[in-house]
Amino acid sequence: MKAISRCVSGLLLAGLAQTASASELGYDAYIDSPKRIKCMYGYVTAKTGNFGAAKQIFEDCIARWNDVYSMIWLAQMYESGSGVPVDMDKAAALIELGANQSDEASYVSLARYHWGTALAEGRGVKKDRKAARMWLRRASEGGQTEADEYLLRMEQSPN
Known part of the structure:
Protein backbone atom coordinates (compact mmCIF):
# COMPACT_ATOMS: atom_id res chain seq x y z
CA MET A 1 0.00 0.00 0.00
CA LYS A 2 2.87 2.39 0.83
CA ALA A 3 4.43 1.69 -2.57
CA ILE A 4 1.15 2.58 -4.31
CA SER A 5 0.86 5.76 -2.25
CA ARG A 6 4.43 6.79 -3.16
CA CYS A 7 3.75 6.05 -6.81
CA VAL A 8 0.55 8.13 -6.82
CA SER A 9 2.34 10.97 -5.00
CA GLY A 10 5.17 10.83 -7.53
CA LEU A 11 2.74 10.96 -10.45
CA LEU A 12 0.88 13.90 -8.91
CA LEU A 13 4.11 15.80 -8.35
CA ALA A 14 5.28 15.04 -11.87
CA GLY A 15 1.96 16.29 -13.24
CA LEU A 16 2.22 19.45 -11.17
CA ALA A 17 5.75 20.06 -12.41
CA GLN A 18 4.54 19.72 -16.01
CA THR A 19 1.61 22.12 -15.58
CA ALA A 20 3.28 24.79 -13.41
CA SER A 21 5.89 27.04 -14.89
CA ALA A 22 8.97 28.09 -12.95
CA SER A 23 7.63 31.64 -12.61
CA GLU A 24 4.45 30.35 -10.97
CA LEU A 25 6.49 28.45 -8.39
CA GLY A 26 8.91 31.33 -7.70
CA TYR A 27 8.35 34.49 -5.71
CA ASP A 28 8.71 36.65 -8.82
CA ALA A 29 5.08 35.75 -9.56
CA TYR A 30 4.03 37.87 -6.57
CA ILE A 31 5.68 41.10 -7.72
CA ASP A 32 2.65 42.27 -9.70
CA SER A 33 0.00 40.50 -7.64
CA PRO A 34 -2.91 42.69 -6.53
CA LYS A 35 -3.37 40.50 -3.43
CA TYR A 41 5.73 36.65 0.65
CA GLY A 42 8.17 39.55 0.40
CA TYR A 43 9.72 38.40 3.68
CA VAL A 44 10.14 34.83 2.45
CA THR A 45 11.48 36.11 -0.85
CA ALA A 46 14.16 38.09 0.98
CA LYS A 47 15.00 35.15 3.24
CA THR A 48 15.61 32.96 0.19
CA GLY A 49 18.02 35.55 -1.19
CA ASN A 50 15.87 36.94 -3.98
CA PHE A 51 16.34 40.52 -2.77
CA GLY A 52 15.42 42.12 -6.09
CA ALA A 53 11.96 40.55 -6.06
CA ALA A 54 11.58 41.23 -2.33
CA LYS A 55 12.37 44.92 -2.84
CA GLN A 56 9.81 45.17 -5.64
CA ILE A 57 7.18 43.41 -3.53
CA PHE A 58 7.82 45.61 -0.49
CA GLU A 59 7.81 48.82 -2.54
CA ASP A 60 4.51 47.86 -4.16
CA CYS A 61 2.95 46.94 -0.81
CA ILE A 62 4.01 50.31 0.60
CA ALA A 63 2.64 52.18 -2.43
CA ARG A 64 -0.66 50.25 -2.56
CA TRP A 65 -1.49 49.73 1.11
CA ASN A 66 0.99 51.79 3.16
CA ASP A 67 1.99 48.39 4.57
CA VAL A 68 4.02 48.81 7.77
CA TYR A 69 5.39 45.25 7.63
CA SER A 70 6.89 46.02 4.22
CA MET A 71 8.35 49.30 5.51
CA ILE A 72 10.13 47.45 8.31
CA TRP A 73 11.59 44.74 6.09
CA LEU A 74 12.65 47.09 3.32
CA ALA A 75 14.30 49.31 5.95
CA GLN A 76 16.19 46.29 7.27
CA MET A 77 17.38 45.51 3.76
CA TYR A 78 18.74 49.07 3.48
CA GLU A 79 20.38 48.84 6.92
CA SER A 80 22.12 45.56 6.16
CA GLY A 81 22.80 46.11 2.46
CA SER A 82 20.88 42.95 1.57
CA GLY A 83 20.41 43.24 -2.18
CA VAL A 84 20.56 47.05 -2.07
CA PRO A 85 23.29 49.52 -1.22
CA VAL A 86 23.46 50.34 2.48
CA ASP A 87 21.42 53.50 2.95
CA MET A 88 20.79 54.41 6.57
CA ASP A 89 18.81 57.52 5.59
CA LYS A 90 16.33 55.48 3.53
CA ALA A 91 16.11 52.89 6.28
CA ALA A 92 15.35 55.54 8.90
CA ALA A 93 12.78 57.26 6.67
CA LEU A 94 10.92 53.98 6.12
CA ILE A 95 10.92 53.12 9.82
CA GLU A 96 9.75 56.61 10.76
CA LEU A 97 6.94 56.33 8.20
CA GLY A 98 5.86 53.04 9.76
CA ALA A 99 6.09 54.37 13.32
CA ASN A 100 3.82 57.28 12.45
CA GLN A 101 0.95 55.10 11.22
CA SER A 102 -2.25 54.89 13.24
CA ASP A 103 -2.39 52.71 16.33
CA GLU A 104 -4.68 50.30 14.47
CA ALA A 105 -2.14 49.52 11.75
CA SER A 106 -0.61 46.06 11.83
CA TYR A 107 3.02 45.99 12.98
CA VAL A 108 2.99 49.67 13.98
CA SER A 109 4.25 48.89 17.50
CA LEU A 110 7.18 46.98 15.96
CA ALA A 111 7.95 49.95 13.70
CA ARG A 112 7.83 52.21 16.77
CA TYR A 113 10.32 49.95 18.53
CA HIS A 114 12.70 50.11 15.55
CA TRP A 115 12.24 53.89 15.25
CA GLY A 116 12.98 54.31 18.96
CA THR A 117 16.17 52.28 18.68
CA ALA A 118 17.24 54.21 15.55
CA LEU A 119 16.80 57.47 17.48
CA ARG A 133 12.27 57.01 25.01
CA MET A 134 8.91 58.36 23.87
CA TRP A 135 8.79 56.03 20.85
CA GLY A 142 1.57 48.34 21.84
CA GLY A 143 2.92 45.11 23.32
CA GLN A 144 6.58 45.18 22.26
CA THR A 145 8.38 43.73 25.29
CA GLU A 146 11.72 44.37 23.55
CA ALA A 147 10.99 48.07 24.03
CA ASP A 148 10.84 47.59 27.81
CA GLU A 149 14.17 45.80 27.74
CA TYR A 150 15.72 48.52 25.57
CA LEU A 151 14.40 51.27 27.86
CA LEU A 152 15.93 49.49 30.85
CA ARG A 153 19.31 49.31 29.08
CA MET A 154 19.03 53.02 28.24
CA GLU A 155 18.46 53.82 31.91
CA GLN A 156 21.59 51.87 32.84
CA SER A 157 23.74 53.53 30.17
CA PRO A 158 24.43 57.28 30.38
CA ASN A 159 25.08 57.64 26.59
Whole structure:
Protein backbone atom coordinates (compact mmCIF):
# COMPACT_ATOMS: atom_id res chain seq x y z
CA MET A 1 0.00 0.00 0.00
CA LYS A 2 2.87 2.39 0.83
CA ALA A 3 4.43 1.69 -2.57
CA ILE A 4 1.15 2.58 -4.31
CA SER A 5 0.86 5.76 -2.25
CA ARG A 6 4.43 6.79 -3.16
CA CYS A 7 3.75 6.05 -6.81
CA VAL A 8 0.55 8.13 -6.82
CA SER A 9 2.34 10.97 -5.00
CA GLY A 10 5.17 10.83 -7.53
CA LEU A 11 2.74 10.96 -10.45
CA LEU A 12 0.88 13.90 -8.91
CA LEU A 13 4.11 15.80 -8.35
CA ALA A 14 5.28 15.04 -11.87
CA GLY A 15 1.96 16.29 -13.24
CA LEU A 16 2.22 19.45 -11.17
CA ALA A 17 5.75 20.06 -12.41
CA GLN A 18 4.54 19.72 -16.01
CA THR A 19 1.61 22.12 -15.58
CA ALA A 20 3.28 24.79 -13.41
CA SER A 21 5.89 27.04 -14.89
CA ALA A 22 8.97 28.09 -12.95
CA SER A 23 7.63 31.64 -12.61
CA GLU A 24 4.45 30.35 -10.97
CA LEU A 25 6.49 28.45 -8.39
CA GLY A 26 8.91 31.33 -7.70
CA TYR A 27 8.35 34.49 -5.71
CA ASP A 28 8.71 36.65 -8.82
CA ALA A 29 5.08 35.75 -9.56
CA TYR A 30 4.03 37.87 -6.57
CA ILE A 31 5.68 41.10 -7.72
CA ASP A 32 2.65 42.27 -9.70
CA SER A 33 0.00 40.50 -7.64
CA PRO A 34 -2.91 42.69 -6.53
CA LYS A 35 -3.37 40.50 -3.43
CA ARG A 36 -2.12 41.90 -0.14
CA ILE A 37 -0.87 38.49 1.01
CA LYS A 38 2.12 39.16 -1.24
CA CYS A 39 3.50 41.49 1.44
CA MET A 40 4.17 38.43 3.61
CA TYR A 41 5.73 36.65 0.65
CA GLY A 42 8.17 39.55 0.40
CA TYR A 43 9.72 38.40 3.68
CA VAL A 44 10.14 34.83 2.45
CA THR A 45 11.48 36.11 -0.85
CA ALA A 46 14.16 38.09 0.98
CA LYS A 47 15.00 35.15 3.24
CA THR A 48 15.61 32.96 0.19
CA GLY A 49 18.02 35.55 -1.19
CA ASN A 50 15.87 36.94 -3.98
CA PHE A 51 16.34 40.52 -2.77
CA GLY A 52 15.42 42.12 -6.09
CA ALA A 53 11.96 40.55 -6.06
CA ALA A 54 11.58 41.23 -2.33
CA LYS A 55 12.37 44.92 -2.84
CA GLN A 56 9.81 45.17 -5.64
CA ILE A 57 7.18 43.41 -3.53
CA PHE A 58 7.82 45.61 -0.49
CA GLU A 59 7.81 48.82 -2.54
CA ASP A 60 4.51 47.86 -4.16
CA CYS A 61 2.95 46.94 -0.81
CA ILE A 62 4.01 50.31 0.60
CA ALA A 63 2.64 52.18 -2.43
CA ARG A 64 -0.66 50.25 -2.56
CA TRP A 65 -1.49 49.73 1.11
CA ASN A 66 0.99 51.79 3.16
CA ASP A 67 1.99 48.39 4.57
CA VAL A 68 4.02 48.81 7.77
CA TYR A 69 5.39 45.25 7.63
CA SER A 70 6.89 46.02 4.22
CA MET A 71 8.35 49.30 5.51
CA ILE A 72 10.13 47.45 8.31
CA TRP A 73 11.59 44.74 6.09
CA LEU A 74 12.65 47.09 3.32
CA ALA A 75 14.30 49.31 5.95
CA GLN A 76 16.19 46.29 7.27
CA MET A 77 17.38 45.51 3.76
CA TYR A 78 18.74 49.07 3.48
CA GLU A 79 20.38 48.84 6.92
CA SER A 80 22.12 45.56 6.16
CA GLY A 81 22.80 46.11 2.46
CA SER A 82 20.88 42.95 1.57
CA GLY A 83 20.41 43.24 -2.18
CA VAL A 84 20.56 47.05 -2.07
CA PRO A 85 23.29 49.52 -1.22
CA VAL A 86 23.46 50.34 2.48
CA ASP A 87 21.42 53.50 2.95
CA MET A 88 20.79 54.41 6.57
CA ASP A 89 18.81 57.52 5.59
CA LYS A 90 16.33 55.48 3.53
CA ALA A 91 16.11 52.89 6.28
CA ALA A 92 15.35 55.54 8.90
CA ALA A 93 12.78 57.26 6.67
CA LEU A 94 10.92 53.98 6.12
CA ILE A 95 10.92 53.12 9.82
CA GLU A 96 9.75 56.61 10.76
CA LEU A 97 6.94 56.33 8.20
CA GLY A 98 5.86 53.04 9.76
CA ALA A 99 6.09 54.37 13.32
CA ASN A 100 3.82 57.28 12.45
CA GLN A 101 0.95 55.10 11.22
CA SER A 102 -2.25 54.89 13.24
CA ASP A 103 -2.39 52.71 16.33
CA GLU A 104 -4.68 50.30 14.47
CA ALA A 105 -2.14 49.52 11.75
CA SER A 106 -0.61 46.06 11.83
CA TYR A 107 3.02 45.99 12.98
CA VAL A 108 2.99 49.67 13.98
CA SER A 109 4.25 48.89 17.50
CA LEU A 110 7.18 46.98 15.96
CA ALA A 111 7.95 49.95 13.70
CA ARG A 112 7.83 52.21 16.77
CA TYR A 113 10.32 49.95 18.53
CA HIS A 114 12.70 50.11 15.55
CA TRP A 115 12.24 53.89 15.25
CA GLY A 116 12.98 54.31 18.96
CA THR A 117 16.17 52.28 18.68
CA ALA A 118 17.24 54.21 15.55
CA LEU A 119 16.80 57.47 17.48
CA ALA A 120 18.62 56.10 20.53
CA GLU A 121 21.58 54.92 18.45
CA GLY A 122 21.59 57.62 15.76
CA ARG A 123 21.09 55.13 12.91
CA GLY A 124 20.25 57.23 9.86
CA VAL A 125 19.05 60.11 12.03
CA LYS A 126 20.48 62.43 14.64
CA LYS A 127 20.69 60.72 18.02
CA ASP A 128 17.79 61.85 20.23
CA ARG A 129 17.45 59.86 23.44
CA LYS A 130 14.45 61.84 24.67
CA ALA A 131 12.47 61.12 21.48
CA ALA A 132 13.75 57.53 21.56
CA ARG A 133 12.27 57.01 25.01
CA MET A 134 8.91 58.36 23.87
CA TRP A 135 8.79 56.03 20.85
CA LEU A 136 9.96 53.05 22.88
CA ARG A 137 7.22 53.72 25.46
CA ARG A 138 4.65 53.80 22.66
CA ALA A 139 6.04 50.53 21.32
CA SER A 140 5.81 49.04 24.79
CA GLU A 141 2.19 50.19 25.10
CA GLY A 142 1.57 48.34 21.84
CA GLY A 143 2.92 45.11 23.32
CA GLN A 144 6.58 45.18 22.26
CA THR A 145 8.38 43.73 25.29
CA GLU A 146 11.72 44.37 23.55
CA ALA A 147 10.99 48.07 24.03
CA ASP A 148 10.84 47.59 27.81
CA GLU A 149 14.17 45.80 27.74
CA TYR A 150 15.72 48.52 25.57
CA LEU A 151 14.40 51.27 27.86
CA LEU A 152 15.93 49.49 30.85
CA ARG A 153 19.31 49.31 29.08
CA MET A 154 19.03 53.02 28.24
CA GLU A 155 18.46 53.82 31.91
CA GLN A 156 21.59 51.87 32.84
CA SER A 157 23.74 53.53 30.17
CA PRO A 158 24.43 57.28 30.38
CA ASN A 159 25.08 57.64 26.59
